[in-house]
Amino acid sequence: MRALSSLVCGFVFGWGLFISGMMRPEKVLAFLDIFAIPSGGWDPSLAVVMAAALLVTGIGYALARRGTPVFAEKSQWPAQSVIDRRLVTGSILFGAGWGLVGLCPGPAIANLATLSMPVIVFVIAMAVGTLAHDHWFTRVVPASMPSLASANADG
Amino acid sequence: MINFTPISAAIGGALIGLAAVLLMRFNGRIAGITGIFAGLIDPAADDRLWRATFVVGLIVAPLSAWLLGWGISNPQMPTSLTLVAVAGVFVGFGTRLSNGCTSGHGVCGIARLSPRSIAATAIFMAVAVAVVALMRHVIGA
Numbered sequence: 526m527r528a529l530s531s532l533v534c535g536f537v538f539g540w541g542l543f544i545s546g547m548m549r550p551e552k553v554l555a556f557l558d559i560f561a562i563p564s565g566g567w568d569p570s571l572a573v574v575m576a577a578a579l580l581v582t583g584i585g586y587a588l589a590r591r592g593t594p595v596f597a598e599k600s601q602w603p604a605q606s607v608i609d610r611r612l613v614t615g616s617i618l619f620g621a622g623w624g625l626v627g628l629c630p631g632p633a634i635a636n637l638a639t640l641s642m643p644v645i646v647f648v649i650a651m652a653v654g655t656l657a658h659d660h661w662f663t664r665v666v667p668a669s670m671p672s673l674a675s676a677n678a679d680g
Numbered sequence: 681m682i683n684f685t686p687i688s689a690a691i692g693g694a695l696i697g698l699a700a701v702l703l704m705r706f707n708g709r710i711a712g713i714t715g716i717f718a719g720l721i722d723p724a725a726d727d728r729l730w731r732a733t734f735v736v737g738l739i740v741a742p743l744s745a746w747l748l749g750w751g752i753s754n755p756q757m758p759t760s761l762t763l764v765a766v767a768g769v770f771v772g773f774g775t776r777l778s779n780g781c782t783s784g785h786g787v788c789g790i791a792r793l794s795p796r797s798i799a800a801t802a803i804f805m806a807v808a809v810a811v812v813a814l815m816r817h818v819i820g821a
Binding site: 538539540546551552557559599614620636639650651 | 685686715717729732734739773774792795805
């Protein structure tokens with residue numbers, strides 16, 4: 526049942542990305558290009574997508590706090606609260622990659638549906654980056670990384 | 681703001697939020713693509729099935745839109761595959777290091793008012809804005 530409900534959630538999420546236009550890197554880059562504001566070329570759509578998503582998630586999560594999930598024993602809310610060097614460094618790297626191409630992980634994976642070669646390259650590279658990170662922190666400097674696939678991961 | 685699409689953006693954003701809420705209500709999980717993707721490809725990870733079906737749903741969604749007659753164009757990507765690959769590695773490594781991306785931090789994290797996620801989102805947004813400004817207005821790519 527958890528696999529099925531997760532399939533539905535992924536499907537709804539994918540439709541959200543599709544309808545909002547966020548699957549299109551050019552639309553994301555048009556939002557990030559704030560220097561196009563004076564010329565009227567700026568596209569604030571991404572801000573509306575986030576605002577709507579935050580409104581629904583904020584209310585839904587507040588209600589979900591009170592109950593237990595239907596198909597799991599308990600909700601796995603992230604427990605980390607410290608803003609550390611890993612968070613800052615990782616966010617800088619992610620921002621750089623996102624700004625270069627206009628794809629973040631969700632839209633990149635959803636775009637596999639188009640079988641576009643650059644998207645396939647991007648997702649493979651994303652997997653390489655992820656595995657390189659995991660290799661580095663489990664094999665090379667394991668002491669600084671207590672639990673990898675931790676339930677406490679933010680997302 | 682000739683390309684501004686507030687209505688479809690609001691509907692799409694609400695659906696993304698709905699998916700995040702449902703995944704928490706049903707499975708007790710955060711709808712963070714970084715964590716779902718990493719847990720799927722990490723050889724050491726267990727509990728892969730729900731992650732796999734989520735990813736399948738994510739890919740089937742635009743396919744179903746296409747089958748229903750919606751137009752889907754290939755995404756506009758840089759012509760240099762080297763640049764695409766470098767960006768992909770940055771995104772993969774960076775999101776894993778900071779434990780989240782636009783979904784995990786930007787939506788689910790900020791919705792929880794997590795200081796970590798608010799900081800992460802502010803940083804990756806600012807850096808992405810700077811990179812786009814550099815690429816478009818300084819280098820002129």
